[in-house]
Amino acid sequence: MEAFHLLSRGGAKFDKSKFKSDVNLFNGKKSKAANASTSARAPEGELPPELDFFKYAQGGQGKRKASEPNGGADAKGKKRRVEEDEDTEDEDADEAEQAAEEDDPPMPRHRVTTKGNNVPEHVETFEALRERYNIPSRLLQNIAQSGYKRPTGIQSHGIPILLEHRDLAAISPTGTGKTLSYLLPVMSALGAPAASSKSNPGSGVRALILAPTRELAHQIHNECLKLAQGRKWKIVLFSKATAATLADKKVREKIDLIISTPLRLVASLQAGNLELNNVRHIVLDEADRMLDAEFLEQVQEVIAACTHPEVQKAVFSATLPANAEKVAMSMLRDPIRVVVGLKDTPLPLIAQSLTYVADDQSKLPTLLQYLSQPYNPPVLIFVSSQPRATSLAEELVISGVPNVDCLHAGMTMKEREDAVSRMRRGESWVMVSTEVMARGMDFKGVREVINYDFPQSVQSYIHRIGRTGRAGREGKAITYFTNQDAPFLKTIANVLLQSGSTVPEWILKLPKPSKMKRREMGKVKRAEAVNNARRIGRSDAIKKRDMVAASKRRKAKETQSKTDGATSSPHADGADGESA
DNA sequence: AAAAAAC
Known part of the structure; x- marks a missing residue:
């Protein structure tokens, strides 16, 4: 241990x-x-x-593409240089992001195929979005500030579809900006914060984003906060701790948007600590994973709790095998399907x-x-x-x-x-x-x-x-x-x-x-x-045994909340306690 | 097809 x-x-x-x-x-x-x-x-x-983090963000990759062979092993010899000195990490990152805009060639344009009824026309720029739709200017401002310049393929096609409140199945390769594709339209439609009582009295949660891992949910939450700067929305990354605060109905009513893994949400629903009847937007990120047998039931339970008649559903992934697509399509209403690049191809x-x-x-x-x-x-x-x-x-x-x-x-x-x-x-x-x-x-x-x-x-x-x-x-x-x-x-x-x-x-x-x-x-x-399974390390069997023993002890402790004495793990339980 | 992850 x-x-x-x-x-x-x-x-x-x-x-x-x-x-x-x-x-x-x-x-x-x-x-x-x-x-x-x-x-x-x-x-x-x-x-x-x-710290090529910075070099990458800063430099135009266009140069690299021309000068570097694509065998990765060669790359290290010919790193592009970052020209200027920078002072702090944070500034580095920010400046780098902005600098990236200047000479960033657009992402490689993939072929985009769409299928569905009355597919809204795509946009070439974020500007065009503002002209066509009523997007809060603050949102566009935040997008610019975060370093986004031109919409990627999935963004230019997906965003108009979602802004027109259509259901969407989006398939776009890894690293091509799917997160923004759903965050922008969802946040654009969010309206006034639930906490401001005049606009949406007792409205509560209006958007829901589901992801398969805690880490991913966390990352989405960070993106979300960037876009929400200057607005008073309550955007909640669901965790044990936040779930515990929901016992108070007044707390839940002030939430505008939730980002969560499915099971966490199901637990709160079953505890009667959460109403989703006013949810207007549900997004499944990594949709094929979310529709895996293990997740499917939970996801369906969450969706079933979103009873608002006009709820919009969207699924996103880089991969969507035929069976998962079938399940996805059956959940969507008059869906549009967008595929960027070749399906299931890196x-x-x-x-x-x-x-x-x-x-x-x-x-x-x-x-x-x-x-x-x-x-x-x-x-x-x-x-x-x-x-x-x-x-x-x-x-x-x-x-x-x-x-x-x-x-x-x-x-x-x-x-x-x-x-x-x-x-x-x-x-x-x-x-x-x-x-x-x-x-x-x-x-x-x-x-x-x-x-x-x-x-x-x-x-x-x-x-x-x-x-x-x-x-x-x-x-x-x-x-x-x-x-x-x-x-x-x-x-x-x-x-x-x-x-x-x-x-x-x-x-x-x-x-x-x-x-x-x-x-x-x-x-x-x-x-x-x-x-x-245990063979890479020497003492691995022992470690594993210890871990199992520790988790058993933890479980035993949970059921018998009085005995606190014999835990080996320092912060296994202390922090979360049982406050609910 | 199976592990991992979800709690």
């Missing part, structure tokens, strides 16, 4: 003691990040270009490759070898389970890789939040994570994704690698595959091919295994996976 805590608290802290030179450099020159050496060789103690901006590692044991040496050479931090590494995330991160730390972080849903909320903010600050060089990070998360600096464990679906693959190559930037994605992954290799290889990456010919020549065969091998693979 201790090791687990140490680890999940952050590689950065760990490194302070063990990699002094790195950290000194890092801390000392943080504000001068823009002047960092061009070398990306993090482990040598040079300041890594993770961005060509992401240079993808497949790396053969014979078996699970060979992955770690391969990764360590990779990380011992120059690379572009931060790197996001995906594994298939929580214990594997923990133990891989630990192995990396033990092996001397600096600034390793770990994020999975088995960690406490605080640990998760800390990990995300380290990532946002550029303090994580290597982030090991599970599927929890696969969707929606927008870390502008991430240019390398490594699938340490083979993704379990095409959708998973597309979303994982879509953590890089965002907003027109380039990215690099490496996927390890073992013998066990063979049955699924060709499917993924086809995805690479379709999005312009190259695949070794022998992979393409693989026979497509029959269904039976695939099933059999799948079984082997699963057995193997169970076997491997």
